[in-house]
Amino acid sequence: MLQLTDSPPIQSLSSVEDAYEVCRRVTAKYSKTFYTGTMLMAPAKRRAIWAIYVWCRRTDELVDGPQAQFTSEKTLDRWESQLESIFAGCPVDDEDVALVDTLEQFPLDIQPFRDMIAGQRMDLHRNRYDTFEDLELYCYRVAGTVGLMSTTVMGIDTQLQTAPWSQQQQLDPTPQAIALGIANQLTNILRDVGEDARRGRIYLPLKDLAAFDYTEADLVAGVVDERWRALMAFQIDRARRFYAEAESGIGLLSEDARWPVWAALALYRQILDVIEKNGYDVFTQRAYVPSLRKLLTLPSTLLKARVL
Numbered sequence: 149m150l151q152l153t154d155s156p157p158i159q160s161l162s163s164v165e166d167a168y169e170v171c172r173r174v175t176a177k178y179s180k181t182f183y184t185g186t187m188l189m190a191p192a193k194r195r196a197i198w199a200i201y202v203w204c205r206r207t208d209e210l211v212d213g214p215q216a217q218f219t220s221e222k223t224l225d226r227w228e229s230q231l232e233s234i235f236a237g238c239p240v241d242d243e244d245v246a247l248v249d250t251l252e253q254f255p256l257d258i259q260p261f262r263d264m265i266a267g268q269r270m271d272l273h274r275n276r277y278d279t280f281e282d283l284e285l286y287c288y289r290v291a292g293t294v295g296l297m298s299t300t301v302m303g304i305d306t307q308l309q310t311a312p313w314s315q316q317q318q319l320d321p322t323p324q325a326i327a328l329g330i331a332n333q334l335t336n337i338l339r340d341v342g343e344d345a346r347r348g349r350i351y352l353p354l355k356d357l358a359a360f361d362y363t364e365a366d367l368v369a370g371v372v373d374e375r376w377r378a379l380m381a382f383q384i385d386r387a388r389r390f391y392a393e394a395e396s397g398i399g400l401l402s403e404d405a406r407w408p409v410w411a412a413l414a415l416y417r418q419i420l421d422v423i424e425k426n427g428y429d430v431f432t433q434r435a436y437v438p439s440l441r442k443l444l445t446l447p448s449t450l451l452k453a454r455v456l
């Protein structure tokens with residue numbers, strides 16, 4: 149290829165195999181829960197989820213990562229242009245190579261990716277949410293979209309679609325996939341209340357705080373009292389209702405996807421149990437599920453994947 153002398157050397161992008169290996173390492177490093185889930189999947193689907201995870205992580209880190217102070221609307225505009233390039237089959241950097249390959253194998257729609265960027269734009273300008281409806285839109289954008297992306301890769305059980313009774317039954321698990329994303333995001337928000345408050349963000353709906361006579365000042369001060377415990381119990385109950393809705397859709401997924409999703413759901417939902425065990429003190433204790441507890445959870449999720 150003609151190399152113009154005054155231009156910087158054109159870096160050749162990594163191979164597809166190397167790009168997926170980078171995605172595997174990033175997923176394993178940043179989310180043991182999701183990595184565990186992907187290791188229960190068929191290899192082609194597992195790699196695709198790693199590629200999606202890295203794109204989602206990079207998108208989130210534009211606003212939540214170490215370089216967030218330099219991120220503006222224009223940054224997100226450029227990121228969306230890079231997304232369009234990926235969907236046109238033209239990777240811009242090494243990690244893109246894996247997602248371009250994934251798009252050649254799975255019919256992913258660009259819209260959930262655009263919606264995820266729209267969610268990050270909300271984090272640029274918004275640090276309070278008046279109502280749960282406001283917060284639900286944010287959760288759909290940053291997490292419900294992940295459910296849509298993941299479901300396209302994991303696939304739907306085709307035998308169910310051709311069954312004689314299939315017309316009567318809802319076979320499209322989209323609502324449940326979005327519900328699991330929202331449930332995960334609500335869990336994430338409850339776990340990180342203290343950390344987010346220290347960054348000036350309160351995701352808990354202000355109308356909910358008011359309903360329990362708990363103020364923004366109480367939250368910023370990390371007050372844990374009967375009002376806080378009642379408010380958190382209400383939030384946890386709502387998150388569990390979204391998990392329950394998600395459960396009803398897992399049986400519609402292709403067989404090899406059910407265990408990974410049951411596992412990811414159960415492991416993430418356990419964070420809520422830990423928050424309760426910690427007396428709802430999310431200000432001085434970061435709720436996490438010990439590895440042994442995660443391991444001991446897997447057999448019951450396998451049973452559920454086989455019978456539900």
Ligand SMILES: CC(C)=CCC/C(C)=C/CC/C(C)=C/CC/C(C)=C/[C@@H]1[C@@H](COP(=O)(O)OP(=O)(O)O)[C@]1(C)CC/C=C(\C)CC/C=C(\C)CCC=C(C)C
Pocket residue numbers: 178179182185186197200201204205208290291292294295296298299321322324325326328329332333336394395397398401408409412
């Ligand atoms: C097993 C499986 C298919 C997992 C999907 C893995 C995946 C692609 C995750 C992407 C997560 C991500 C980095 C999104 C960017 C925005 C963000 C940070 C969202 C929050 C995630 C927290 O990620 P993480 O744990 O790494 O961050 P912390 O370090 O803990 O802060 C979110 C909480 C959203 C996560 C949402 C999902 C994983 C969607 C799950 C839904 C499905 C897999 C659909 C299942 C289908 C049915 C029918 C139920």
Ligand SMILES: [Mn+2]
Pocket residue numbers: 208211212271
């Ligand atoms: Mn974020």
